[in-house]
C-alpha cells in the first residue's frame with residue numbers, strides 16, 4: 273500500500289477526496305504508532321545542527337507569530353542560526369517551526385511525492401513544515417487562516433488541542449491572523465478537540481484555526497499543498513552518494 277493511502281486508513285482515499293472536493297475538515301483517529309518512522313527527534317537534531325546545508329532556518333514561535341533568529345554578520349554565510357539563543361528558547365519552552373522539510377527523511381519525501389501524484393496532474397505541489405515543542409509549555413500561533421494551501425496534519429509525537437472556527441460574519445479578505453478581540457467579533461468555535469498521537473487532520477484553505485495547547489513534547493507534521501501551474505516539481509530523488517563513493521575506490 274502507498275504511504276499516502278496508509279495515512280488515511282481506515283478511511284479510503286475516495287473518502288478523503290470527497291472532503292477535499294466539498295471543502296470540509298476531516299479528522300482520522302489512529303493508533304499512536306501510526307506515523308512511526310516518518311520523522312524522529314534524532315532527524316530533527318541532525319538538521320538543527322547541520323548549519324551547512326539549510327536554505328530556510330528554523331523559526332521560533334513567540335507572541336503568536338514566528339521569527340528567525342539569524343546572525344547576518346558571519347564571515348562565511350549571510351545567515352547563520354544563533355544556536356545558543358535557539359537552545360535557550362527551547363529551554364524556555366518556546367515551540368519552533370522547521371520549514372521546507374519535505375526531504376528530511378526518505379519516508380516524508382515519498383509521502384509528499386505520492387500526495388502530488390494522487391491529484392493526477394503536474395500542478396499540485398506539497399511541502400512539509402514541522403511544528404515542534406519540547407514540553408507542555410509549547411506555544412503556537414494566534415488564530416489564523418492559511419491561503420491558498422490545503423493542510424494535512426499528522427500528529428506524529430504527543431498530543432495537541434485544536435480549535436477550528438467558523439465565521440459569524442463576512443471577514444475582510446486581507447485578514448489572515450486575528451487578535452483575541454477580532455476572534456470574538458468575527459468567529460465562533462466550530463469544534464475543539466485533541467489531535468492525539470497517530471491522528472490526522474485535513475483542513476481546506478481558509479479555515480480559521482489555532483493550536484490551544486500541547487500536552488508535552490510533540491512533533492506535528494504539517495503538509496501544505498496547493499495547485500500552481502507552470503512551477504517545477506521539487507526533485508526529491510535520493511542521491512546515492514555512498515554507492516558512488518565506494519565505486520570510485
Ligand SMILES: [Fe+2]
Nearest residue numbers: 416417418481
Ligand atoms: Fe496554520
